[in-house]
Amino acid sequence: MxxxxxxxxxxxxxxxxxxxxxxxxxxxxxxxxxxxxxxxxxxxxxxxxxxxxxxxxxxxxxxxxxxxxxxxxxxxxxxxxxxxxxxxxxxxxxxxxxxxxxxxxxxxxxxxxxxxxxxxxxxxxxxxxxxxxxxGVSRTPPIVGIVAPNSAAAAAGLIPGDRVRSLGGRAIETFDDIAGFARLRPAERTEIVIDRNGASQTLFATIGEQRERDRFGNEYRIGRLGIGPAGTVRQPIGLIEAPLVGVQRTGEIVGMMVDTIGQIVSGRRSMDELGGPLRIAQVxxxxxxxxxxxxxxxxxxxxxxxxxxxxxxxxxxxxxxxxxxxxxxxxxxxxxxxxxxxxxxxxxxxxxxxxxxxxxxxxxxxxxxxxxxxxxx
Structure with missing residues (x-):
C-alpha cells in the first residue's frame, strides 16, 4: 500500500x-x-x-x-x-x-x-x-558470512570467511563500506581484493542490479553484491569521538555525490535521477x-x-x-x-x-x- x-x-x-x-x-x-x-x-x-x-x-x-x-x-x-x-x-x-x-x-x-x-x-x-x-556506530568487520545463491558475489567466487580488503581500488574498513560501494554501482564490473586463509586474492564481479520500491511508491535502482555479514557489531562512542565520526560521515556523503556526478557525466547513470525543489519537497x-x-x-x-x-x-x-x-x-x-x-x-x-x-x-x-x-x- x-x-x-x-x-x-x-x-x-x-x-x-x-x-x-x-x-x-x-x-x-x-x-x-x-x-x-x-x-x-x-x-x-x-x-x-x-x-x-x-x-x-x-x-x-x-x-x-x-x-x-x-x-x-x-x-x-x-x-x-x-x-x-x-x-x-x-x-x-x-x-x-x-x-x-x-x-x-x-x-x-x-x-x-x-x-x-x-x-x-x-x-x-x-x-x-x-x-x-x-x-553508536556500526563496526561490523567486512567478513563474508552469507553468499546469496545466483548473486554477483557467488558468480565472482566469494565464499563465507573471505575478508574484503578493497572494492574498485577503495579500501574497505567495515561491512557498511561494501554495501555503500555496491549500492551506487549497479551493473558495474569491479575488482574485489580479499583475504582468504591468510592469502590475498583478486576477484572480479559485475555488481547485481535491483529495483526497490518504498512505502511511498518511490522506485530506486541500486546495486547488490549478494553477501551478508556473519554478525553485526555496533559500538557506543563518546562526546570527543562523535564530531570526528560526523566529519567522516560528511566526507563519505560528499564522496558519494562526486561519484554520482561522475556517473551522470559518463552516462552510467541517467540524468532523470537529478531532482529539484519539487522532489525535495516530496521527500x-x-x-x-x-x-x-x-x-x-x-x-x-x-x-x-x-x-x-x-x-x-x-x-x-x-x-x-x-x-x-x-x-x-x-x-x-x-x-x-x-x-x-x-x-x-x-x-x-x-x-x-x-x-x-x-x-x-x-x-x-x-x-x-x-x-x-x-x-x-
Missing part, C-alpha cells in the same frame, strides 16, 4: 527543511562579513517581494521574500552579481567605502564567501555526530512522516548538498566567486570586469537550464508526462 503525506504537510515539511538551511547558509556569510567589518544592507530568506521584515540598529533589513527557494545577504558595495566595483561605489565617502565588501582584501572576501558552505558542512557534522553519539514530507530522526537526517543530507553545490566553480555560485578570487590572488589584480560579466551571465544561463531540467524531471517523477501522454493518446 502506497502511503503519501498530504500536500499541506509536504509544504510545511519543505519549508521546515529549506528555511533553516538557507538561514544557516546566509548567516555564515553574514557573521564572516561582520567579523571583517562589512556592513550588511539586507538579509533575506526567500526571493521576490518582501512579505515581512524589520530593520535593526545597524541598518540591516531582515526580511522574508514570497518565494522560499533561497536567500541572500547583500553587503554594502556588493552592487552587482559579479561583486564588482561600480561608479556608485567609487563615489561613496571614504568612511562608508571602508565598510563595503569590495574594500576588503581578497582573502577576507574569500572567507566571507566560503563561510556559507562551511557552516552548512558544520551543521551536518553536528547532526551526524549527534546521531553517532546517540545510537521532506515523506521523511517527516517517518519520524523526527529521519527528518533531521534529511536536513543533514540536504545541508551537505547545499554546501557542496555552492562550492562548485560555477559563476553565480559561491565556488565561482572563490575561483575568481583565487585568480585575482595569483595575478595580484582583479579579473577584467567584462570577463566577469560574461562569465556570470553564462553561469546564470547554466543554472536556469539546470533548474528547468530538474523541474522537468520532478514533474516526470510525479507522473505528469505519462498522464498527458494518456490524454493525448
Amino acid at each position: 502506497i502511503e503519501n503525506p498530504g500536500v499541506l504537510f509536504t509544504v510545511l515539511a519543505f519549508v521546515g527543511v529549506i528555511g533553516p538551511l538557507v538561514f544557516v547558509h546566509e548567516m555564515g556569510h553574514y557573521l564572516a562579513g561582520r567579523w571583517f567589518g562589512v556592513k550588511a544592507e539586507a538579509f533575506s530568506i526567500g526571493f521576490g517581494r518582501e512579505v515581512a521584515g524589520f530593520t535593526d540598529r545597524r541598518g540591516t533589513r531582515w526580511k522574508f521574500g514570497w518565494l522560499p527557494l533561497g536567500g541572500y545577504v547583500r553587503f554594502a558595495g556588493d552592487m552587482n552579481s559579479a561583486s564588482q566595483p561600480s561608479p556608485e561605489w567609487l563615489s561613496l565617502p571614504a568612511a562608508e567605502r571602508a565598510q563595503t565588501f569590495q574594500a576588503k582584501p581578497v582573502w577576507q572576501r574569500a572567507i566571507i564567501v566560503a563561510a556559507g558552505p562551511a557552516i552548512n558542512f558544520l551543521l551536518a557534522i553536528l547532526i551526524l555526530g549527534g546521531f553517532a553519539y546517540a545510537y 521532506s514530507g515523506q521523511q517527516l512522516s517517518l519520524g523526527l530522526p529521519e527528518f533531521i537526517g534529511l536536513i543533514a543530507l540536504i545541508s551537505i548538498n547545499l554546501g557542496f553545490i555552492n562550492l562548485l566553480p560555477v559563476p553565480m555560485l559561491d565556488g565561482g566567486h572563490l575561483l575568481f578570487y583565487a585568480i585575482e590572488a595569483v595575478r595580484r589584480r582583479p579579473v577584467d570586469p567584462q570577463v566577469l560579466e560574461w562569465a556570470f551571465r553564462g553561469g546564470l544561463a547554466a543554472l536556469l537550464a539546470l533548474m528547468l531540467l530538474v523541474t522537468i524531471n520532478d514533474l516526470g517523477a510525479f507522473g505528469l508526462w505519462r498522464s498527458l501522454a494518456g490524454l493525448i493518446g
